[in-house]
Amino acid sequence: MSDKTTFEPDWTAEAPAEGTYRSIFKWGAQDEFKHPNSRLFAEMKEKFHLDDDDFKEKKNEGNEIVKYDIPSTLTSEQVESLKSLVGADNTVLDDYARLRYSYGKTMIDIMRLREQIVENVADAVIHPRDKNDVKEVVKYCNEQKIPVYVYAGGSTVTRGTECVKGGISMVLTTHMNKLLEINETNQTATVEPGMFGPAYEDVLNDAPRKLNTQRSYTCGHFPQSFEFSTVGGWIVTLGSGQGSSYYGDAYDLVLSTEYVTPAGTFKTLDYPATATGPKLNDVMKGSEGSYGILVEATMKIYRHMPENRKKFAFIFPTWEDAVNAAREVTQAEFGMPSVFRISDPEETFVALKLYGIEGTPIDGAMKLKGFKPMQRCLLIGHTEGEKSFSMNVKKNIKKVCAKNGAMYITGYPVKNWEHGRYKDPYMREDLQDFGIMTDTLECTVTWDKLHHVHQGVRKFIKARPDTICMTHSSHFYPQGTNLYFIFIAKMDDIEEYKEFQAGILDHIHKTGASLSHHHGVGKMIAPWMEPHLGTEQMEVLKVLKNYFDPNNIMNPGGTLGLDLDPKDIREIK
């Protein structure tokens, strides 16, 4: 008999027990949580026709201790050989490690692990100490035809790391996680691939003290998964950070790379530009471990000048107005903002609750001026760079927004967004404990197709009754932007989920968007790759695969669609 106005579900607020399934799939730090606030909780209840009683009993939480009956297929000789290469301590075969380093944070991973469904696991987990270990292990596995998967931050949402053919999972975060060099003259940092985002950013920010540099630097790459993603992962999956409109995507940030492949090891040229033919650095970007293993990267770095940041937020009468303003900002040549995000009407509706704007004087002002819920759209962001540049970008953005009918609503919503920028995904477990699934898919659009894709994909998602679909654009180019769809539904059946997700991907493809702006392809989107790229281009990727990895030991089992069974190629109606 709870009081409806004060009832709060018993959101889980304790770290999962060691050795449990939940400790593997839980987003983020084991002992950190972000629970839905009361406005969001109320919205969920209303949307899904639930009442407090529905939030009293939890679904499968995955609190069981990991245990399964899938023996390692490695021979004891193979295990001994691996031990001799990397050390016994760095060769692990227990059930928990094999599962933990085979799965990422893809929705179907979570759904499976909540149900204790263990479909694919590595035969052994290897923690290489350095690039020479990687080289020796790849050489040995190639001889023995043992599949090699790479695990770094483990934040994949595309089944990127899943060991579908067994073999070994090579964990790069244990030892290969160091900054090797900062070159201040060139403004570059040379890094091992398993270095986590925060460790990398911290040492760059703190370089004058830690490395005796003259200046403080920033990496410029802040994906939502920042805290649980690695520099190597950013590169091989073509990630993009929340400041990409200013700093560029991982694609732009990586100057040169060193790869270990079954066909040999090489380090690409580190010139900022060169007219010496097609670039191996480019050939390898986005290869997702299917050609070889990234063992070292030289990254562009930037001066760290947070004091120059200028925050802004605007409310627009309609989505069309927000899109027009955003396009003008990208094409007007006054410089780009760093964080920049426009939310469609449904996301704006939720965001105003989530970021605590609803009910504030800002909300009152918006209502007074006639910005209507489920029509109005939020734009938030901040600038970066040298002081006068940064100020001038904000000044010009204000002009463009005003011209497109927007009202300036201060930097306050940005502050709240910043506060939650890495924390929002933590709410996923809370909701899923009560059967509410939250997932995302995202794509790139050219400006001329933005509305067609947005409407087409949204229409499909909304055709399912009682489904929330929030969309934003958050990575901007003069030629287009991304569309990021967040869908929330009362759904806990794996097959239903898979079918629903496939339908969304079909519509992303059919309406003319790319399959992914920055999540990558993995094994999840692989079936769409051939319809998307065409046979001729897929063939080139396969030719490279076959050269680098003739025995198909590198991330085998569908990654990028390179070794799919023809029957698994998606037929899109």
Place this chain on the structure above:
Amino acid sequence: MSDKTTFEPDWTAEAPAEGTYRSIFKWGAQDEFKHPNSRLFAEMKEKFHLDDDDFKEKKNEGNEIVKYDIPSTLTSEQVESLKSLVGADNTVLDDYARLRYSYGKTMIDIMRLREQIVENVADAVIHPRDKNDVKEVVKYCNEQKIPVYVYAGGSTVTRGTECVKGGISMVLTTHMNKLLEINETNQTATVEPGMFGPAYEDVLNDAPRKLNTQRSYTCGHFPQSFEFSTVGGWIVTLGSGQGSSYYGDAYDLVLSTEYVTPAGTFKTLDYPATATGPKLNDVMKGSEGSYGILVEATMKIYRHMPENRKKFAFIFPTWEDAVNAAREVTQAEFGMPSVFRISDPEETFVALKLYGIEGTPIDGAMKLKGFKPMQRCLLIGHTEGEKSFSMNVKKNIKKVCAKNGAMYITGYPVKNWEHGRYKDPYMREDLQDFGIMTDTLECTVTWDKLHHVHQGVRKFIKARPDTICMTHSSHFYPQGTNLYFIFIAKMDDIEEYKEFQAGILDHIHKTGASLSHHHGVGKMIAPWMEPHLGTEQMEVLKVLKNYFDPNNIMNPGGTLGLDLDPKDIREIK
């Protein structure tokens, strides 16, 4: 008995007669000329210990009518087949056409053609009408194993187009030279590869009138060869324009491409970014016709706002000061200038003569303030973009330059540089008529290697007595810049020239620079590619070559070093 102060050589100022060798190798428009001014002429005489009498009799001018005895090796059946594919009018076999479309503007082309040395010519010249013609011709030539070379602007300085294995020269400028579409929403232009720079820029500038667009646009790509280079050439050779520091290189400007290869035809994705694996657009960039033929490109375009340009020029006490200032400009994050160029002391010495600064009040002021000849260095440039952005970039550049000891010398030198920006190469023929060879080689350096490369390469060039070596950097990135070496010498022996040039390339490689920043590789730099990239990376380029072109019909004979005889790989001591 000339008056030394007024004597002027009889520089050739008439268009070469039709059908002559000179009409093939002469730079630029047949009836345009730029003669060395009196100060430059005086400098040449002094430097090379010449007097007026040495400028009274010309060397071989190449005024003979083209005639040689190299019969086409195509069978009459093959010729008929080609005629049936592209039309009889578009299939040409006369001596002149075969030579004209086999050579570019490489120094050894000119040296050979002045001597009527015809080493390599196409068996036939083909003018495809559209991409379907290209497809049919490539298919036919692949069946018949007929080599296919591509000729567009013909401005190559790396033996890019030379038909060393005979076959056909496919000329893309005759018919495939049109702008196909401007997409204002996306700010892109879709272009045929044979469209010349000026035609492309004119239609973009004049788009409101010609294409009924709302705005006027610019292509943003202005190499010194602008007037005689094509959009397709920019892309396949990885060119760079004089405004690249702001607009980007051809590498950055091309959004998507369509290629015809012996293995098939494909059009790459046109998203401004996408995380769908390695990008075919990248794999093909810089492939110089050795994988396939570029038949269509979608390019980024920019708003045309010349009214916002802000010119500037500075004189620095030393080269080190100029380099320090330039590096600070690229790394300070206030936005990049468009044209930006620093000249080393020797180039500054010549430039002040060439741009008419010597003897002006500016010259007086420089001397008064103690900027010493052969120490002082010139920096010139201009900004671009939205008005407040452009002004702010110039304001910040002024600050950085002042901090590095520079004196502002107005925008006047930039005006003079602009006036000559495409015309300076015309002086090459004038000087060569009297045995003075002018040529260039260029490379990319990271900032930390700039001085080592500059000094090392310069030392080699200057070790040759009486040789002018002028160097500048003109394309800037936060991580480095290019070094562009102009060398002038009394030299007309081909073997001596080749040995000298090879020595410069050796030193570019040995001191740690890239082999080319924007001229490309062609057949000239090919022998250095394997030492430069390493066997592992060369092997990947060869795997792609073998896939796209298993019969080696596409630009065969050494391009990019893909099919070099091992004995031709350069051994660098």
